[in-house]
Amino acid sequence: MNQPIILRETPDGGCILPVRVHPGARTNAVNGVHDGALKVSLTTPPTDGRANDALIAFLAERLRLPRARISLVGGATSRSKTLCIAGKSAAEVHAALDPIIRC
Numbered sequence: 001m002n003q004p005i006i007l008r009e010t011p012d013g014g015c016i017l018p019v020r021v022h023p024g025a026r027t028n029a030v031n032g033v034h035d036g037a038l039k040v041s042l043t044t045p046p047t048d049g050r051a052n053d054a055l056i057a058f059l060a061e062r063l064r065l066p067r068a069r070i071s072l073v074g075g076a077t078s079r080s081k082t083l084c085i086a087g088k089s090a091a092e093v094h095a096a097l098d099p100i101i102r103c
Contacts, residue, residue, distance in 0.1 A: 006036035007090035015090040023051040
């Protein structure tokens with residue numbers, strides 16, 4: 001049974017996306033959902049914030065948004081991160097990620 005991603009709307013029309021990151025992986029990929037958070041593997045090692053930058057770039061490409069519209073609002077040094085996505089509602093983000101998660 002697939003768990004849903006727990007997205008929260010923001011007052012400005014964006015959303016909050018919880019993410020669980022696996023840095024230093026073999027490939028960049030979305031690996032499903034872990035405790036309501038999007039599970040993402042990144043090849044970038046977790047040093048000097050490089051994995052955070054890679055996460056934002058990876059999700060910006062998947063969501064077809066400029067990188068400036070995605071910001072890290074929590075978990076800078078943790079595997080569990082919270083991202084704020086401006087310009088896309090929770091429904092739009094879920095619709096964009098759903099086909100990737102189900103593959």
